[in-house]
Amino acid sequence: MNSMPKKMKGIQLIGHGDTEMLQYREDIAVPTPAKNEVLIKVSAAGVNNTDINTRTAWYSKGAGDTDDASWSGNALTFPRIQGADVCGVIVAVGDGVSDSRIGERVLVEPCLREAKGKVLETPWYFGSECDGGFAEYTLVATKHAYAIKSSFSDVELASFPCSYSTAENMLTRANVTAQDTVLISGASGGVGSAAIQLAKARGASVIAITSPSKNDQLLALGADQVIARNADLVDALGENSIDVVIDLVAGEQWPQFLQLLKPGSRYAVSGAIGGALVELDIRTLYLKDLSFFGCTVLEPEVFKNLVQRIERQEIQPVVAESFPLDAMNAAQDMFLKKQHVGKIVLEVC
Known part of the structure; x- marks a missing residue:
């Protein structure tokens, strides 16, 4: 020193x-x-x-x-x-x-x-x-x-570090695999754009919610489909069409996520930029056997795995x-x- x-x-x-x-x-x-x-x-x-x-x-x-x-x-x-x-x-x-x-x-x-x-x-x-x-x-x-x-x-x-480890932690907690269709809210932000890449690295199909002006950039990152953030998600995608929701927004659109989720599927959240208070019909939660994951503290393996993905250039x-x-x-x-x-x-x- x-x-x-x-x-x-x-x-x-x-x-x-x-x-x-x-x-x-x-x-x-x-x-x-x-x-x-x-x-x-x-x-x-x-x-x-x-x-x-x-x-x-x-x-x-x-x-x-x-x-x-x-x-x-x-x-x-x-x-x-x-x-x-x-x-x-x-x-x-x-x-x-x-x-x-x-x-x-x-x-x-x-x-x-x-x-x-x-x-x-x-x-x-x-x-x-x-x-x-x-x-x-x-x-x-x-x-x-x-x-x-x-x-x-x-x-x-x-x-x-912050955005990608947050995204990696959400995907880890929700056990995202190549068989999953993943819906990502707030997909153009730091965590959202990280989640697109990390979900694709797992082989999953990715649907990204963003403003239309950012569609081309998110498709270039690997998103398979882009949905406008003010769209009626249920009309656009159909009920029971999604395996995992990665949510960074919450807000008024939140009840639609539960309609989109298949029975037995997973929801992970680590942000509420659209509004922290949401309306939950508890019957949907238990009748569809949904699993909810609040994601803040990183799982012990997450950051090590992230560093390895960076070194292998699996993500950009x-x-x-x-x-x-x-x-x-x-x-x-x-x-x-x-x-x-x-x-x-x-x-x-």
């Missing part, structure tokens, strides 16, 4: 609210790795829904109360450096970590089961319960820093745009317009 700078550039979230709560600074202390931790020099970091949801306290279920506004349902600690998607290089290690890891190019697993030298009872999210990647340097437990050998650029690799990065670190507000503005396909990434170093 003797050759490490003492200060770094980064974006600090100083409270819940609008983008004025994001402050770009050049005087943040460079962290020191503790036991079983590695210090990563961040090359690039992706922008996600969870960054905005955390900033605006969207995760809080109490009106005006932010005591449960973090990803894990607790109060957020400020200032906080966000950023769950990290590609970088290990530049220092703490006690218990081999010096041979220094110099490794790594991706950070965003769902943390270990932090600050201890196993966590409730998993954390990188950039929520602890500082993340919107800075020149970041810390993580060595077990969550996965070495990656790839010809993809740092910006391209930073598009993978989808980067809509990259911005410098100090252009965070512009990056989030573009993100919120929802006109892009794939990921928006910050170039850090």
Whole structure:
């Protein structure tokens, strides 16, 4: 650590609210790795829904109360450096970590089961319960820093961790196979576009829901069929036509998903950008023997499998745009317009 700078550039979230709560600074202390931790020099970091949801306290279920506004349902600690998607290089290690890891190019697993030298009872999210990647340097437990050998650029690799691990986890939990027809909502976003590729890698048939302007891009990613997001899904596809729904939207259209699902089929959810409150006829759930999967914490094998798929180039990065670190507000503005396909990434170093 003797050759490490003492200060770094980064974006600090100083409270819940609008983008004025994001402050770009050049005087943040460079962290020191503790036991079983590695210090990563961040090359690039992706922008996600969870960054905005955390900033605006969207995760809080109490009106005006932010005591449960973090990803894990607790109060957020400020200032906080966000950023769950990290590609970088290990530049220092703490006690218990081999010096041979220094110099490794790594991706950070965003769902943390270990932090600050201890196993966590409730998993954390990188950039929520602890500082993340919107800075020149970041810390993580060595077990969550996965070495990656790839010809993809740092910006391209930073598009993978959060979105693709979320999608891979949903497909894993729902046990998607080559025999399945999979319907994906919000298919043009980071997780949705990842789910298209990962479902196709399993040999499944994929139907993607998006706006018509993005049809060609999603077909190019591998979708077998594209449906407009304002369409009557039951009229378009027919009742009992889908084996698995991968849902990132929820909202008013949600009851149609249950009509589409075959008896004995599966529904997995990891987002609610269309509205968190939905209407469920419980009779449909039990009379059709449906299985529901709420997907947040990654299954233990998911990130390792994802890294292997990247290295084998079974999936491709989808980067809509990259911005410098100090252009965070512009990056989030573009993100919120929802006109892009794939990921928006910050170039850090």
